[in-house]
Amino acid sequence: MTADTPDTPILSVRALTKTYGARIGCEDISLDVWPGEVLAIVGESGSGKTTLLNCISARLPRSSGEVLYRMRDGETRDLDDLSEAERRFLARTDWGFVHQNPADGLRMRVSAGANVGERLMAVGERHYGQIRETATDWLGRVEIASDRIDDQPVAFSGGMRQRLQIARNLVTRPRLVFMDEPTGGLDVSVQARLLDLLRQLVADLGLAVVIVTHDLAVARLLSQRMIVMKDGHVIESGLTDRVLDDPQHAYTQLLVASIPES
Incomplete structure (x- = not known):
């Protein structure tokens, strides 16, 4: 039983700063992520969005600030106060991370089925038949044919690999998923199919998601709220439709204006 309630953030970031010597990765970032919400972090290459994602997902140590996560028992803890074993357990169970x-x-x-099954074993599943059955079900959910369960990802296309990575992350029904440019590098038709799949799965599972993207169309399709970053700082934030339809900052206006007409 989780302690998720819609009026309490699942993740809170306060005055987060990451520096690389004299260079600023991101500076003085504060944000909340709510249960069941998709938050998009957008900006051009070098804006600091991936640095921010890696800091709030504990993949990169921050220089200062707080990253507070509400555990399943309702207790809110700073990720820096967790032991390495506790952070690894969170990464295998409560969290997902979808790489570009x-x-x-x-x-x-290892096989597609084993990639999904490993995650199930991390949460205590031990019955081989049940693990294989669940893996088969999830391959179907991400549109991978069941007869590919014993094939290795090296034999898959880029789009299939990305769908398999999504199945591997979501099979344990995590509470919070981080996504770093999940449609980057894919053909446009493959991107569209993947985005439809992601939108459906996120809605079905009620996931909280933080997604980094340079593609404003991806942000509009998937997220309810967004923050816009430039040079390591948040320059605009708000409801996604409001930011994209009525951008206030000159940089956001430039980003929106650069979207090709459909």
Whole structure:
């Protein structure tokens, strides 16, 4: 039983700063992520959005500030106060992380079924038949044929690998999923199919998601709220439709104006 309530954030970031020597990765960032909400972090290359994502997902140490996560028992803890074992357990159970390059999020030389099954074993599943049955079900949910369950990801296309990575992350029904440019590098038709799939799965599972993207069309399709970053700072934030339909900052206006007409 989780302690998720819609009036309490699942993740709170306060005055987060990450520096690399004299260079600022991101500075003085504060945000909340609510249960069941998709928050998009957008900006051009070098804006600091991936640095921010890596800091709030505990993949990169922050220089200062707080990242507070509400655990399943309702207790809110700073990620820096968790032991390495506790952080690893969160990453295998409560959290998912979808990489832009699916090879970074998959074991490429084990079968598709084993990639999904590993995550189930991390939450205590031990019955081989049940693990295989669940893996087969999830491959179907991400539109991978069941007869590919014993194939390795090296034999899959880029779009199939990305869908497999999504299945591997979502099979344990995490409470919070981080996504780093999940449609980057895919053909436009493959992107559209993947986005439809992601939108449906996020809605079905009621996930909280933080997604980094440079593609404003992706942000509009998937997110309810967004923050716009430039040079390591948040320059605009709000409801996605409001930010994209009525951008206030000159930089956001430039980003919106650069979207090709459909």
